[in-house]
Amino acid sequence: MTQALTYALMLAFFRNEMGFGGNNGLTDFKDILGYSLQQDSTKIALFMVTGVALVMSYIVCRTVISSRLGRVSMAIRDTESRTRFMGYDVDGIKLWIFILSAVIAGIAGALYVPQVGIINPGEFAPLNSIEIVVWVALGGRATLFGAIVGALVINYAKSWFTVEFPEVWLFALGGLFVLSTMYFPKGLIGFVSEKIALLKKRSKPTQESDKEATA
Structure with a gap:
């Protein structure tokens, strides 16, 4: 279902009437927060922020795995039906993990676009x-x-x-x-x-x- 929705979004964003540039996507990113993306200092700063974001994401994920939520998530991964019968809110936990991963992916995308300078619907592939x-x-x-x-x-x-x-x-x-x-x-x-x-x-x-x- 997730892959089907992603593919449907890709086809929709390829349409020019969506206002997102069609095949070309969003281009011509020149600055971020007033700083030129062509300057080496800005590129280095973005690279460092990306590294910090990676470390923080690792720490957050490690903390989640080490917690009770992480242990229940692994139980859901291994035997979802048994975990549900034990009284855990399986759907709520899966939704929480999905949202956390979406937040991390969103941060990654926000850091990816300024460094590459372009984003097109092909990323939905x-x-x-x-x-x-x-x-x-x-x-x-x-x-x-x-x-x-x-x-x-x-x-x-x-x-x-x-x-x-x-x-x-x-x-x-x-x-x-x-x-x-x-x-x-x-x-x-x-x-x-x-x-x-x-x-x-x-x-x-x-x-x-x-x-x-x-x-």
Whole structure:
């Protein structure tokens, strides 16, 4: 339903009579709060604000997950019907999480447009939602930090492919999703964590044997 509504909005905003620029979208952003977007100082300030917004969003999401609301949300994710039968307001909690994610997405969009200088209805395309799923799958499904890592890796790959091999990008995106599902089921963060745990496990017997030899 969410994807269908998004696609319907995309088709509506492509119509010139909507007043949002049709195919071209909204363009010619020159300043923000009186500061020129062409100045390096403004670009650096926007970049820093984006970094702060990312950190704050991470802290908020981490706080939510660590709270009772987060635990109930994970219970809804795993067994929605059982959580509902236990007396929790499943619909209200899902709505609250949806609104929180919408607020974070709105802040991200408000910071994205001044830095890019253009926004068109193509941003409503369902492909963008699919890319977010790949971010999480590649970075790590069970971690918040994994989604950040996945976003950085995928967007860097997208920037490179769209310049060097634009016609290959969609195939590369699908390939990344398939490979991450097959060979990195816990994502890059999970893979690195497993390797670190394995190294610690291997080094522990060595440390114990050294202690015994010293004794």
